[in-house]
Amino acid sequence: MNDYYKKFEKPIVFAVKHKNLITRLNSRSGGIFTAISDYVLDDGGVVYGCILDEKFNAVHIRADNKLERDKMMGSKYIQSNIGDTLKKVRLDLDAGKKVLFTGTSCQVAGLLKFIGESNQNLLCVDIVCHGVPSSKVLHKYIRWQEKKVGSPCVGIDFRNKKDYGWSSHIETLVFANGTKISSEVFKNLFYGHQCLRPACYKCPFKNIVHPGDITIADYWGIDKAAPGFNDNKGVSLVLINNKFGNEIFEKLKNIEYKKCRIEDSMQPPLEAPFPEPKNRSKFWTDFERKSFNYLAARYGGNSFLSRTKHTIKKIFVKFLK
Ligand SMILES: Cc1cc2nc3c(=O)[nH]c(=O)nc-3n(C[C@H](O)[C@H](O)[C@H](O)COP(=O)(O)OP(=O)(O)OC[C@H]3O[C@@H](n4cnc5c(N)ncnc54)[C@H](O)[C@@H]3O)c2cc1C
Numbered sequence: 545m546n547d548y549y550k551k552f553e554k555p556i557v558f559a560v561k562h563k564n565l566i567t568r569l570n571s572r573s574g575g576i577f578t579a580i581s582d583y584v585l586d587d588g589g590v591v592y593g594c595i596l597d598e599k600f601n602a603v604h605i606r607a608d609n610k611l612e613r614d615k616m617m618g619s620k621y622i623q624s625n626i627g628d629t630l631k632k633v634r635l636d637l638d639a640g641k642k643v644l645f646t647g648t649s650c651q652v653a654g655l656l657k658f659i660g661e662s663n664q665n666l667l668c669v670d671i672v673c674h675g676v677p678s679s680k681v682l683h684k685y686i687r688w689q690e691k692k693v694g695s696p697c698v699g700i701d702f703r704n705k706k707d708y709g710w711s712s713h714i715e716t717l718v719f720a721n722g723t724k725i726s727s728e729v730f731k732n733l734f735y736g737h738q739c740l741r742p743a744c745y746k747c748p749f750k751n752i753v754h755p756g757d758i759t760i761a762d763y764w765g766i767d768k769a770a771p772g773f774n775d776n777k778g779v780s781l782v783l784i785n786n787k788f789g790n791e792i793f794e795k796l797k798n799i800e801y802k803k804c805r806i807e808d809s810m811q812p813p814l815e816a817p818f819p820e821p822k823n824r825s826k827f828w829t830d831f832e833r834k835s836f837n838y839l840a841a842r843y844g845g846n847s848f849l850s851r852t853k854h855t856i857k858k859i860f861v862k863f864l865k
């Protein structure tokens with residue numbers, strides 16, 4: 545493999561914040577995706593990434609402008625349907641276009657296998673990935689909330705950073721009648737791991753060697769790695785994996801960054817896959833046979849006790865603001 549694309553033994557590590565606060569608040573972590581995709585779009589290129597469609601399916605789309613690209617901002621914690629994206633990327637590369645592809649590490653690895661060899665016009669950015677839940681779980685959850693509210697859901701923020709800060713993990717659903725519901729039920733189902741796709745329990749990318757030229761994540765452990773850099777509005781962990789990724793990083797605009805050590809930047813998904821829970825098949829049997837009320841209480845932390853704790857936490861967070 546060309547030295548330019550060869551992976552470093554250890555990535556170069558940066559903590560990054562986008563200088564535009566609105567951009568950062570609309571992004572999951574520090575807004576590094578926007579900085580990288582701005583560079584590619586300004587250079588006449590196209591961007592591939594994941595959006596949530598009107599039926600709450602995560603799908604990959606192609607964007608050749610910032611308005612379309614903005615729909616890719618924010619994490620959608622379900623499996624994204626890649627559709628015919630790989631073929632479209634090849635057509636763009638054949639036409640001499642510069643392409644940024646973003647997605648989970650397995651999606652990036654799949655694209656690189658499909659393309660066959662490194663291409664100077666193809667920049668790949670993968671996300672450090674906890675795992676992806678089946679979209680069936682999200683859809684059943686939304687229908688449950690819709691029934692309670694009596695109005696269709698029109699939007700979901702999987703991790704509402706604007707109201708609760710970067711470090712908390714609370715999802716907010718917005719309904720057609722104007723109601724807003726903040727909850728941790730879907731988050732708890734996600735972290736329970738029963739609803740992850742089977743491949744995630746054997747994920748080969750749970751280490752510091754990643755298929756992307758650049759890998760991006762939430763910078764958990766930032767206070768130790770770069771004291772004073774965290775303002776609870778989001779910091780991206782950026783792993784530069786080869787010379788190509790480094791050259792692109794040096795060209796990025798509107799970012800504030802600090803060089804860090806990989807040893808201070810580790811988090812569980814950089815170490816090993818999460819094991820398959822023993823009760824995974826029981827969860828899926830319950831999912832098919834029982835009501836969502838039951839699932840939420842049994843697996844989603846929505847028992848009476850957890851609901852009370854959640855209410856106290858919400859009041860506490862609002863009080864501290
Ligand atoms: C399913 C999932 C699990 C994650 N797990 C972790 C984790 O364990 N630890 C951690 O530190 N970070 C994790 N992240 C990454 C993190 O949440 C941010 O994606 C990352 O920090 C980039 O944020 P940003 O501020 O640069 O930009 P944002 O604007 O928030 O980034 C959006 C980027 O995420 C991509 N994206 C969004 N949803 C999906 C999806 N479902 N499938 C594929 N690509 C998607 C978009 O294409 C775009 O490139 C996860 C993200 C997802 C989607």
Ligand code: SF4
Binds near residue numbers: 675
């Ligand atoms: S955990 Fe691994 S296998 Fe699962 S979606 Fe993420 S990168 Fe792919």
